[in-house]
Amino acid sequence: MKLVALIAVFMTGALLIYGVEDMPRWGDPNSPASSHVSPKYIQEAIEKTATPNMVSAVLADYRGYDTLGETSVIYTAAIACILMLRKKRKGEGE
């Protein structure tokens, strides 16, 4: 079991390192991640959403739907814990 785990882990690691080779340098301002979608957030956030903090602007406005999903995840986890851990109280019929 340990051996299988080690093999799987090293295969994953090798794959990840293989992918690193074609990645942009760390902190490169012209990398695709920094130049395709995100400039518009930086330039227009204040105008469109009136929020100086761009992270909040994206979180609550541009990608607000993800945040709705995120709160639903928390709600799901809370209900899940209630479902699993709540014991029937004494004298509570049904």
Place this chain on the structure above:
Amino acid sequence: MLDYIISKYNFWIYVVLMMIGLYAMIGKKNLIKKLIGMNIFQSAMILFYVSIGVKAGATVPILSGHGHGHVHEVIEVAKYLNPLPHVLMLTAIVVSIATTGVALATLILIYRRYNTLEEDEILKIRKDTGV
């Protein structure tokens, strides 16, 4: 070569962390250790994403001194970090906490039933009771 390694050191660190987490998840027998491995794994993912957002010489993505009156000022893109990975990771952190919570709740259920969190002991108990 050294230059290549240094220029991408964020990736090496995250790969190592991810391998540690993955090994703990698959290889360890103690269920709590598996859960800790899961958290290391998810933290590695978060570090990876946040490091995508870094731009050399840029500052945090919060405009200072820009009120409603100054919207026509030119905003230099290169001066601010990429906000999108941070947003994604806020969501991923919440997901990781929620998963940890649910996993801990199942661990409580398991402990109540078998009085142990060692995988092989639980398997032994289940074998002995014939289930």
Place this chain on the structure above:
Amino acid sequence: MAEQFAALIIVVPLISSLLVPVIGWGQKKLCYPWVVAVLVVPLICSLGILNTVLTTGKFSYRLGGWAPPWGIEYAIDHLNAFVLVIVSFISLMVAIHSKKSVEKELSEKTVPFYTLFLLLVTGLLGIVITGDAFNLFVFLEIASLSCYALIAIGEEGAPIAAFNYIIIGTIGACFYLLGVGYLYIATGSLNMADLANILPDLYHSKVILVAFAFFTVGIAIKGGLFPLHTWLPDAYCTAPSAVSSLIAPLMTKVAAYVMIRLMFTVFQPHFSVEIVPVFAILGWLSVFAIFWGGIKALAQTDIKRMLVYVLVAEVGYIVIGVSVANRVGLTGAILHIMNDAVMMTCLFLVVGAILYKTGTREIHQFRHLNKKMPFTMAAFTITALSMCGIPPACGFFSKWYLIQGTIEAGQWVWAAALLCSSLINAVLFFRVIECAYLKPMEPAYAHNAGETHGEILRDEAPFTMLVPIVIMAAGVIFLGIFSGKIISSVIQFAVPASF
């Protein structure tokens, strides 16, 4: 109107799940009618969406009004409109069926159970409808988290199975997220349509290859494809019967949908076929899945465990259809997503009804079940015949397309595997039918089964269980008869045009 349908299909079950505790606080018994009433809405919405897609073609819905690559959009085409109808219809049927078994198995946990039930359906619908790679991850987690909890409250051994599922499922979800991250670092976009535009120039980048590998492994874990299925049998088998009849047909099918979406929409088919040899690997793994699932199923005496192993084999079918990468095979795969979801739901609902009535899942105790529960067993028989691929039941048609697809691709071994698995299914299901219909009473077993030697009284499943079972069994026949029409009006548009 269709745009509103697209928004409502997620929002209505999500908001309603918030209201379940409020309603259950006052009166626990109202939870069930509320959930059933709420689940009618996604069905109507999905039919409306399908109708719009069929008449006007694909459309998108911008959440919050932000333009796509910056905001999140729902991208609806024939493929996801079709899968939405399947998901919403089956979740409604399972919800109707769940009344009695939840009262029996989980009486003190009704309120959180139904809350999570709705959240699970929300998550599944969200995975199918969204056009944003990261948003898909969020909904995947909503569905998975509710799945973990619902499995953990099952019978003896369920918490262990659930914990293993949490660990392995999280690896799957994180691998998916890693794939999204690698795509983002190479393209800077998260929108699926935008990615599909940018990616062709980057097909030889190593980052993209790694992203594709992680997508494939992550989705294969979630879908339970051999050899990553190890969590599946225990988790689905120990779950309460209302839960396993929802997640067993739907989770695997939604994962298969995501696989098709990623491999043929986000990536162009020629990337998935020519640049990476992934389909050869997946196809052979599916062959192993079919044989391994069939052989393990033959060894089981517990009918639910047997069905779970059959499910492992059925995942193999769909993946073979994807792996042959031609038009016929993919048509078969998409058709089989529907047929297998309907057949598996019917079988799991029947098992739930039998468990409720007789308290046993052991096949050798099914003696005289045909007299006790004639309608349930008739439904079981119809579906069993469909699983063996006997026309005009729907199982025949999807298998026909799948086999044609493998022959067209020149993969004779895969075709042989599909044919063999029909034989294995025939043996499997005939064994159950024989026990229920044909075996005379043996004195040695008579007292075990708790039967008297007198006449066997009819003891049919309750009405709320019988109705969905009969509807699903009728569906097996109707979908078979109309499969030509379904293919010509929906599925042929769902297959990517580049084939």
